[in-house]
Amino acid sequence: MRKPWIMAVALPLALTACGGSAPPGTEGTGQGGGGGGAGETITIGSLHPLSGAAAADGQQMDNGAQLAVDAINEAGGIESLGGAQLELASADTQGAPEVGQSEAQRLIQEGAVALVGTYQSAVSQNVAAVAERNSVPFVIDVSSADQILQQGYRFTFRLQPSAAVLGQRGAQYLAEVSENAGQPAQRVAVLHEQGPFGTAITASFTEEAQSAGMEVGPVISYDPASVSDFTTQITTIREAGADVLMVAGYYRDGVLVANAVDTVQPGLDAVWGVANGAFDTPQFPGEVGEAGEGFFDANYRLDTTNPETQALAELYQQTYGDEIRTAAVLSYDAVRVIADALERAGDASPQAVRDAIAETELESLIAQEGPISFDENGENANAAPILMQVLEGAVRQVYPEEYAETEPVYPATPGL
Amino acid sequence: MSAAVDTAQEPQAVPEPAWGRHLVAVGVLAVVLAFLPLVLPPAQQSVAVRVLVFAILALGWNIMSGFGGMFSFGHAAYFGLGAYVSVWLLVEQGISPWIGMLAGMAVAAAFAVLIGFLALRYRLKGAYFALSTFAFAEMLRLYATNSDLVNRAVGYNVPLRSESSLAYMQFEPGAASYFWIALALTVLALVTTIVFLRSRTGRFTVAVRDDEDAAAALGIPVMRTKLVTIALSAAITSVAGTFYVQYYFFVDPDVAFGSSVSIQAILPAVIGGVATIWGPVVGAAILGPLNDVTATLLRNPPAGLEFLQGRAGLDVMVYAVLLILIVLVLPQGVYGSLRERFQRR
Numbered sequence: 001m002r003k004p005w006i007m008a009v010a011l012p013l014a015l016t017a018c019g020g021s022a023p024p025g026t027e028g029t030g031q032g033g034g035g036g037g038a039g040e041t042i043t044i045g046s047l048h049p050l051s052g053a054a055a056a057d058g059q060q061m062d063n064g065a066q067l068a069v070d071a072i073n074e075a076g077g078i079e080s081l082g083g084a085q086l087e088l089a090s091a092d093t094q095g096a097p098e099v100g101q102s103e104a105q106r107l108i109q110e111g112a113v114a115l116v117g118t119y120q121s122a123v124s125q126n127v128a129a130v131a132e133r134n135s136v137p138f139v140i141d142v143s144s145a146d147q148i149l150q151q152g153y154r155f156t157f158r159l160q161p162s163a164a165v166l167g168q169r170g171a172q173y174l175a176e177v178s179e180n181a182g183q184p185a186q187r188v189a190v191l192h193e194q195g196p197f198g199t200a201i202t203a204s205f206t207e208e209a210q211s212a213g214m215e216v217g218p219v220i221s222y223d224p225a226s227v228s229d230f231t232t233q234i235t236t237i238r239e240a241g242a243d244v245l246m247v248a249g250y251y252r253d254g255v256l257v258a259n260a261v262d263t264v265q266p267g268l269d270a271v272w273g274v275a276n277g278a279f280d281t282p283q284f285p286g287e288v289g290e291a292g293e294g295f296f297d298a299n300y301r302l303d304t305t306n307p308e309t310q311a312l313a314e315l316y317q318q319t320y321g322d323e324i325r326t327a328a329v330l331s332y333d334a335v336r337v338i339a340d341a342l343e344r345a346g347d348a349s350p351q352a353v354r355d356a357i358a359e360t361e362l363e364s365l366i367a368q369e370g371p372i373s374f375d376e377n378g379e380n381a382n383a384a385p386i387l388m389q390v391l392e393g394a395v396r397q398v399y400p401e402e403y404a405e406t407e408p409v410y411p412a413t414p415g416l
Numbered sequence: 417m418s419a420a421v422d423t424a425q426e427p428q429a430v431p432e433p434a435w436g437r438h439l440v441a442v443g444v445l446a447v448v449l450a451f452l453p454l455v456l457p458p459a460q461q462s463v464a465v466r467v468l469v470f471a472i473l474a475l476g477w478n479i480m481s482g483f484g485g486m487f488s489f490g491h492a493a494y495f496g497l498g499a500y501v502s503v504w505l506l507v508e509q510g511i512s513p514w515i516g517m518l519a520g521m522a523v524a525a526a527f528a529v530l531i532g533f534l535a536l537r538y539r540l541k542g543a544y545f546a547l548s549t550f551a552f553a554e555m556l557r558l559y560a561t562n563s564d565l566v567n568r569a570v571g572y573n574v575p576l577r578s579e580s581s582l583a584y585m586q587f588e589p590g591a592a593s594y595f596w597i598a599l600a601l602t603v604l605a606l607v608t609t610i611v612f613l614r615s616r617t618g619r620f621t622v623a624v625r626d627d628e629d630a631a632a633a634l635g636i637p638v639m640r641t642k643l644v645t646i647a648l649s650a651a652i653t654s655v656a657g658t659f660y661v662q663y664y665f666f667v668d669p670d671v672a673f674g675s676s677v678s679i680q681a682i683l684p685a686v687i688g689g690v691a692t693i694w695g696p697v698v699g700a701a702i703l704g705p706l707n708d709v710t711a712t713l714l715r716n717p718p719a720g721l722e723f724l725q726g727r728a729g730l731d732v733m734v735y736a737v738l739l740i741l742i743v744l745v746l747p748q749g750v751y752g753s754l755r756e757r758f759q760r761r
Binding site: 051091092094097098099101102103105106109110122125126129130132133134145147151152153194195196198199200221223 | 457458459462463466558561562568569570571573574575576588589590660664665666668670671707708711732
């Protein structure tokens with residue numbers, strides 16, 4: 001090259017060429033407000049994986065947040081701010097921490113007063129750090145890793161139960177349900193994905209199960225991305241003579257577990273998912289058929305006994321032609337939490353919104369043990385999983401009693 | 417590797433690259449870019465920082481795989497070591513990331529020499545060599561995922577400090593200091609590349625790449641040359657890892673050692689031009705902003721493209737098309753092909 005100078009000039013040009021960011025106030029996919037308030041427009045940032053492996057969930061969650069914004073605008077916006085309309089600025093994290101971070105930075109810069117997101121724990125970690133350093137509240141709809149809220153962050157709140165609560169309740173429900181059936185579980189084998197999610201759930205489950213007098217073992221971890229067959233693991237569990245198998249993993253591996261249990265016939269009293277990504281999804285019974293009959297899962301769940309939730313599910317079906325997932329309901333709730341805080345604060349500055357969120361007392365559309373309210377770490381104090389079971393090819397809520405659609409069947413030896 | 421013959425120099429058998437000009441260009445670039453934070457809005461600034469991180473990553477890869485001809489598909493190993501060593505020292509021992517950076521470079525270089533020696537000792541070539549580097553990166557990922565020493569799959573958060581601190585590489589969000597540090601590290605990596613290529617070992621490296629048997633016959637210590645090249649490459653890449661954690665505040669085994677990191681080390685160099693001094697930087701400048709540009713396009717598409725409104729994943733498609741086009745039309749990469757055209761023949 002004759003003139004390396006060219007580089008010196010062209011590079012800054014190339015870098016600044018990307019400077020044309022969207023002006024604030026870009027319309028979302030919704031049909032805008034119908035309330036016609038005289039107030040200003042308040043922007044809420046929504047950060048979810050709209051492309052990549054988790055795009056289906058991410059799109060659902062973004063839709064849930066949008067429906068909440070539309071509903072609030074429909075009902076007249078934020079009254080204490082002169083009927084100010086809300087607007088959702090959606091961003092695609094691609095499930096990548098660094099993209100999540102730069103998108104969060106952009107949304108804040110474009111004037112978002114609060115953020116909701118993000119599904120992947122690693123992305124939420126990053127967004128939480130951005131929110132903290134910019135003093136903008138961040139409401140996590142879905143992300144289970146305990147450590148996100150163990151950093152002493154004051155601007156991050158979480159709606160879903162943490163991994164610690166999920167594991168602890170999962171073990172507690174197992175103790176109670178098996179006790180009530182007169183067949184107390186004694187030896188629990190564990191099969192978990194090796195990532196932060198499966199590891200954390202296993203740790204808290206094990207602690208609670210042991211204090212309830214159960215023996216835990218063998219504990220087997222696997223890589224959810226590459227696993228293709230569980231026959232060996234299930235055989236090991238059969239040889240160990242476990243009565244119950246706890247499974248913490250995602251959808252695809254959950255299906256493989258069901259198939260392996262069907263093949264090996266380990267003679268278990270129950271297959272017990274904890275926050276399992278497969279056993280409580282509407283698709284699961286259809287995909288594995290008889291093999292999944294009787295499977296349990298202790299997980300967060302939209303409250304099907306709540307008329308408001310039923311109406312939302314119907315609206316979602318009409319608007320997007322798809323069955324609403326619990327994650328989308330959590331996003332819907334996250335926007336409601338922010339709107340409620342705006343209403344109470346009567347002030348749209350991020351700091352005022354943060355302080356009002358900390359004081360939240362709001363009924364949830366998710367099945368939990370009371371209204372949404374946050375403890376000093378930002379955890380939703382009343383968040384708790386409920387127990388579901390696949391019965392006659394459909395996922396039903398079975399425990400605790402106030403959420404039960406039907407009685408749990410225990411023992412539920414799979415494949416018999 | 418040859419650039420225009422500089423007539424001011426005494427004639428040589430092989431045309432010498434214009435080292436002086438390259439260094440001047442680095443200097444000019446550094447000065448011009450130093451003003452960038454003053455004009456860029458904060459959100460764009462984080463994109464600019466990402467470009468520089470990619471550039472450092474790719475500059476490291478380019479030394480071993482471009483100039484050294486040993487194709488690595490496992491540079492995530494060195495990026496991850498740089499990230500983990502520094503964050504471990506910071507979180508567990510309270511040691512400044514600047515020291516951690518040096519420690520990370522040392523560990524990455526040592527690990528690279530070890531696996532490089534094993535791979536070369538058993539005469540792995542081409543695709544087999546590339547696969548072995550990939551396997552070692554995966555090995556580190558699995559080790560980190562299952563090791564209590566480094567917090568297993570949970571990874572580490574960088575503790576937030578109440579005030580900015582140069583010693584701990586932490587500043588206000590959106591502070592220009594982040595960009596300047598990244599820029600300084602990129603410039604260092606560029607200068608290192610140029611100095612290395614000028615050095616005896618650097619010339620040996622290129623000679624060994626071009627014809628190993630001939631080089632050995634001339635008495636060039638092939639194994640030693642290759643190991644030095646690999647070590648230098650790993651050290652530069654590890655710097656990108658150290659900076660990454662300090663900027664993004666979080667690392668876990670997948671972020672550090674995932675195969676996508678290895679790909680991110682390769683792509684800028686391929687797009688810009690493999691085995692050229694400027695290729696990795698040019699490639700990073702093209703790839704880094706890509707997903708932000710496409711995301712902006714999708715948020716408010718220009719007239720006639722309204723159907724794109726609110727869709728996601730366009731950047732992935734653009735990526736794919738761009739890669740295919742560049743490989744077909746500019747097989748030497750953007751910078752490499754341009755240089756070819758401007759060369760006097």
